[in-house]
Amino acid sequence: MGDIVTTHRTTIGSGIDHVLAIAGLTIREVWRRRFLAIAFGLGAACVALFGVGVHFAQLDVLRRGAGRSLIMDSAFNLMVMAGLYAESFLGIMAAVLIAVPAMAGETASHTLDVLAVKPFRRATLVVGKWLGLACVLALYVGALAAGTIGVTWALSGYVPPRPAEGVALMALEAIVLMSITLLGGTRLSVVANGALSLGLYGLAFIGGWLEQIGGFTRSDALVDIGIVTSLLVPSEAIWKKAAHIMQTTVVNDLAISPFSVANPPSAAMVVYTVVYVAALVVAATYALERRDL
Secondary structure (H helix, E strand, O other), rough: OOOHHHHHHHHHHHHHHHHHHHHHHHHHHHHHHHHHHHHHHHHHHHHHHHHHHHHHHHHHHHHHHOOOOHHHHHHHHHHHHHHHHHHHHHHHHHHHHHHHHHHHHHHHHHHHHHHHOOOOOHHHHHHHHHHHHHHHHHHHHHHHHHHHHHHHHHHHHHOOOOOHHHHHHHHHHHHHHHHHHHOOOOOHHHHHHHHHHHHHHHHHHHHHHHHHHHHHOOOHHHHHHHHHHHHOOHHHHHHHHHHHHHOOHHHHHHHHOOOOOOOOHHHHHHHHHHHHHHHHHHHHHHHHHHHOO
């Protein structure tokens, strides 16, 4: 009995080691393609440009002799949310671009043929790749958002509410699209997979705004359309949740920002999204297990 338990623990340990090894290889592969260098360079340029805007806004406040007030905090909150919204989009693009070649590209180049004969299951390959890509995205989105929030704090002293939770949700939004793309890569070509992923993001984006409009105009039909698209692709719903918790109560209640949410997603939507991502990973594993490499 003791030998069986020891063998089981050894097997689990080896499986985790293999997952971590593949995750590390995936991160190095993303770096080898110079994606991270280019993405972080452009991201730094965006943060710098945003900082210039905050600098001149703060100078205008000081020139007018206006101190910290509810109105000024709301104005800086709007600036921060605009910056984070742009970075949310960059995170989505990064998610698709790094995940597209992760399966489809390596299948076309026969890299998976070599990996498939290694002494571990294909499920280990999928989970390892997913983990590596998720780490890259969390680092990328987190760095951009931290830069935007940090620059705003350094120049104006303003910090949005609950920034850590909001940034974590932004990373989750990007991971949703990455997981969809990873699943698509087990069956589709690089071009087809990229087109599908971006198309689904567009669907979620439009559905989210229809729900937003429906909430303000009290149109049940538009709200229902938004809810359905959120269940199909929850990326936009997660962004709305992030935006809602990082905006001030005044901004949310008065709906004076384009990022104000009439019907903010609940915590249950976050739980649903986590389960949704896990289901995508399971589906990608199943699809790869059944694929003839």
